[in-house]
Structures are given as structure tokens and as C-alpha cells.
Amino acid sequence: MSVLLHLEGLVAGWQQPATRPVELSLAAGEIVGLTGPNGVGKSTVLAAIAGRARVFSGRLTRPAGLRLALQTQDVPPVVGVPLSGRELLALTGASPIGLPPWLADRLDQRLDRLSGGQRHYLALWAVLDTPADLVLLDEPTNNLDRAGVAHLARHLRDLAAGGRGILVVSHDAGFVAAACDRVVTLEPCDVE
Amino acid sequence: MWNELFLLPFLTGLALAIVLPLLGAYLRLRDEWLAALSYAHIAAAGALLALVSSLPPAAGGIGTALAAGAGKRFFAARLSGGASYALLLLGSWSVAVLLAANHPLAERLGHALFDGQLYFADGATLALVAIGGAISLLALRALSRSLLLAHLYPDFFRIRGLRAWPIQLGFDVLAALCLALATMSLGVMGAFALVFIPPWLAFRRAASWRGGLWRALVIGLAAYLGAFGVALWLDQPFGPILALLLVGIGLIIA
Numbered sequence: 001m002s003v004l005l006h007l008e009g010l011v012a013g014w015q016q017p018a019t020r021p022v023e024l025s026l027a028a029g030e031i032v033g034l035t036g037p038n039g040v041g042k043s044t045v046l047a048a049i050a051g052r053a054r055v056f057s058g059r060l061t062r063p064a065g066l067r068l069a070l071q072t073q074d075v076p077p078v079v080g081v082p083l084s085g086r087e088l089l090a091l092t093g094a095s096p097i098g099l100p101p102w103l104a105d106r107l108d109q110r111l112d113r114l115s116g117g118q119r120h121y122l123a124l125w126a127v128l129d130t131p132a133d134l135v136l137l138d139e140p141t142n143n144l145d146r147a148g149v150a151h152l153a154r155h156l157r158d159l160a161a162g163g164r165g166i167l168v169v170s171h172d173a174g175f176v177a178a179a180c181d182r183v184v185t186l187e188p189c190d191v192e
Numbered sequence: 193m194w195n196e197l198f199l200l201p202f203l204t205g206l207a208l209a210i211v212l213p214l215l216g217a218y219l220r221l222r223d224e225w226l227a228a229l230s231y232a233h234i235a236a237a238g239a240l241l242a243l244v245s246s247l248p249p250a251a252g253g254i255g256t257a258l259a260a261g262a263g264k265r266f267f268a269a270r271l272s273g274g275a276s277y278a279l280l281l282l283g284s285w286s287v288a289v290l291l292a293a294n295h296p297l298a299e300r301l302g303h304a305l306f307d308g309q310l311y312f313a314d315g316a317t318l319a320l321v322a323i324g325g326a327i328s329l330l331a332l333r334a335l336s337r338s339l340l341l342a343h344l345y346p347d348f349f350r351i352r353g354l355r356a357w358p359i360q361l362g363f364d365v366l367a368a369l370c371l372a373l374a375t376m377s378l379g380v381m382g383a384f385a386l387v388f389i390p391p392w393l394a395f396r397r398a399a400s401w402r403g404g405l406w407r408a409l410v411i412g413l414a415a416y417l418g419a420f421g422v423a424l425w426l427d428q429p430f431g432p433i434l435a436l437l438l439v440g441i442g443l444i445i446a
Contacts, residue, residue: 050351068352070347070351072347081343081401082398082404083340091337092345108400110399
């Protein structure tokens with residue numbers, strides 16, 4: 001399997017370093033969990049990989065032309081915007097095939113008229129199913145009930161089987177255990 | 193009504209009544225509806241400045257609005273939250289009023305620009321609006337997906353290694369061009385009413401983005417047709433009649 005991402009002693013942050021050196025490697029078809037206590041810099045590492053946060057030291061290597069998809073904890077601002085779920089998926093090039101029935105039936109409703117969990121999962125699905133080689137997920141189980149978490153774990157497995165690499169930041173130990181092939185745990189650092 | 197005297201103004205306004213509600217939908221999506229009012233004032237001030245400088249007012253209005261649209265991004269970091277639009281609006285309003293107060297010709301044109309004298313539109317105005325309107329519709333269609341994605345997933349372009357600024361700049365210039373063209377015919381407030389009210393109403397009821405665009409278009413066209421007839425019948429300036437009609441429709445539907 002080809003390596004999609006390699007972090008070597010990576011220290012990331014915003015205005016100043018916010019993580020300990022991180023060692024991580026991720027291959028195509030693999031799901032890696034990134035865990036650790038609150039404030040340890042999990043989301044910051046993800047942001048650095050996506051080019052949002054600063055890399056202070058260490059190396060971040062990924063193949064040229066790698067297509068990234070990123071799900072952040074920010075909810076897409078859809079309140080007051082007449083956008084249906086079907087239109088959202090079409091925008092990112094995601095397919096509705098495979099959506100759970102409780103969402104597939106509501107694709108033609110406005111996103112701001114769905115429940116928080118339904119909206120979150122649809123916005124997540126639009127990222128997951130967009131054409132990409134490496135998918136970065138930041139707390140994807142937020143707002144999801146047990147059925148949603150179970151469906152997500154199964155779908156991540158399907159995507160990985162199709163050759164995608166997936167890096168998941170999550171504090172949900174049960175989900176990480178069910179969905180991930182490996183887990184990298186970040187330790188608190190003194191610089192925060 | 194259908195002789196040439198009224199046909200040219202009617203077609204000019206009709207083209208704008210198609211473009212402005214659609215443009216307004218994207219301005220509303222980006223929470224930039226104040227931009228419409230701002231560009232309209234800038235166009236008015238630019239037209240008056242051109243007039244007192246012995247230049248064509250239409251060129252002055254369009255040029256000044258385009259410069260503001262293109263230049264806005266250079267101040268975006270320091271003037272966030274719509275502050276740039278508020279400052280541009282206040283500055284251009286002040287310039288326009290001062291010019292009108294100190295120059296007889298500017299006073300006359302200033303009245304026309306703020307009242308919205310659509311019935312003065314001639315063949316040259318119609319040609320300008322038709323070409324500008326067609327370009328704007330094509331550009332909006334091309335930019336639509338990117339504008340929606342940039343709003344929903346702000347990191348989308350960065351993580352794909354794509355540049356977002358050409359899309360933002362393109363939209364800013366497009367908005368400035370449309371509002372400048374509209375201000376010359378519909379007046380400052382008539383243009384703003386067509387940009388603001390139809391999308392505001394459409395966004396409340398529509399079930400989808402496409403449906404929202406259609407609703408905004410239908411509301412804008414209906415209000416325009418009504419206002420054109422009423423203003424002609426009562427022999428009143430077009431801009432205030434259009435704005436009043438849209439406000440009325442807004443209060444009934446909302």
C-alpha cells in the first residue's frame with residue numbers, strides 16, 4: 001500500500017507550538033485514529049496537515065497531487081439558506097447512495113429544517129464521499145446517535161476498502177475502537 | 193406604452209429586474225447585502241464626479257464602482273464584518289451630496305440618480321444594460337458552485353490547492369458592475385430594493401437553492417412590471433414606486 005501521509009517529529013500550532021512532536025504514517029486503505037485528552041492539539045495536527053495551522057518543526061510529507069477532504073468541527077452555515085441536502089451533495093460531488101434511510105428520505109428538505117444530527121451527518125457525508133485520496137475527520141461523531149455512529153463506522157470501512165486513507169480525530173473511544181485500524185495517542189505538552 | 197419612448201426604458205428595467213434578484217441571492221448567501229447599497233452609492237458619486245469633470249457620467253459610475261469592487265479585498269483584513277461597505281457607503285453618499293450642493297448640473301443628475309428616472313433610459317443605456325446583464329448572468333452561472341462551496345466549506349479551495357481569490361474578486365467586480373448599471377436607470381434605492389427584497393422573501397420560503405433563485409426572479413419581475421405600470425399611470429418617479437411596491441409585497445409575504 002502506498003503511503004499517503006508521513007509525519008516525522010511534527011510540531012504544529014497557530015501563533016506558537018501547541019503539540020509535542022508527532023510521529024505518524026498513514027497508507028492508502030488505512031484508518032488511523034488520533035486521540036488524547038482535550039487541549040493536546042489533535043485538531044491542530046489535523047489543521048496543519050490541511051494547511052490551515054503552522055508547522056513549527058519536523059516534517060510533513062505527502063505525495064504530490066494528493067487529493068484531500070477535510071471535515072472540521074464547524075457546522076456549515078446553512079441557517080436561513082434555502083439549500084437542500086441533495087444540492088449539498090451535488091456541490092461536493094458526493095453520491096447519496098449508501099446514506100442511511102433516515103437521511104435518504106430527507107434529501108429534498110432544506111438543511112436548516114433537519115435536526116442537528118441529521119444536518120451534521122449530511123454535511124459529513126458530503127465531505128466523505130467527495131473524490132479524495134486522504135480524508136481528515138475532526139470529531140465526526142459529534143451530534144450523532146448510536147445508529148449514526150454505527151453507520152459511520154461501517155461507511156469508513158467501506159471507503160478504506162476502496163483505497164482511501166482516513167485520519168480520524170475523536171474522543172469517542174468506542175467509535176475509534178470500532179472504526180480504526182490503528183490509534184496514535186497524543187500526549188500533553190508543556191508548551192501549551 | 194409600447195412606442196419607442198417607453199419600450200426602451202421598459203426593456204432596460206426588465207433586464208435589470210432579471211439580473212438583480214439573482215445577484216441579490218448570492219449577496220445574501222455571503223451576508224453582503226449591504227454591498228448592494230454601497231455600490232449603488234459609489235456609482236452615483238462616480239457618475240457625479242465624472243459629470244463635473246466633463247466625462248461621461250455612466251463611465252464614471254461604472255468605473256468607480258468597479259474600482260471599489262476590485263479594491264475592496266486589499267482592505268478586507270482591516271475592515272471585516274461589512275465595515276468596508278459601510279465606510280464606502282458613507283463616503284460616497286457624502287461626496288454625492290456635496291457635489292450636488294455645489295454644482296447645478298450635478299444637482300440635476302443627482303436627483304435623477306437618487307429618484308430613479310428609468311423613463312430617461314435611451315438606446316445606449318439599453319445596449320449597455322443588455323450586454324452587462326448577459327455577461328453577469330453567464331458569470332453568475334459559472335461562479336455559482338464555487339460561491340456556494342466557499343460559503344459552506346471555507347477550507348475547500350485551500351485543501352484542494354485551488355485559489356479562492358479569483359472567485360471572490362470576480363464576484364465583487366460583478367456585483368459592482370450590476371449595481372452601477374442599475375443605479376444609472378433604476379436609481380440608488382430602486383436598485384437596492386430589487387437586490388435585497390426578492391431574495392430575502394425567497395430565502396424564507398424556498399425548499400432549495402434553485403427554487404430560491406426562481407422565487408426571487410418571479411418576485412422581482414412581478415414587482416418591476418407592477419411598478420412600471422403604476423409609475424407611468426400616476427406620472428411618478430420609478431425608483432420610489434418600485435421600492436414601495438417591494439416593501440408592500442415583503443410585508444404581505446413575510
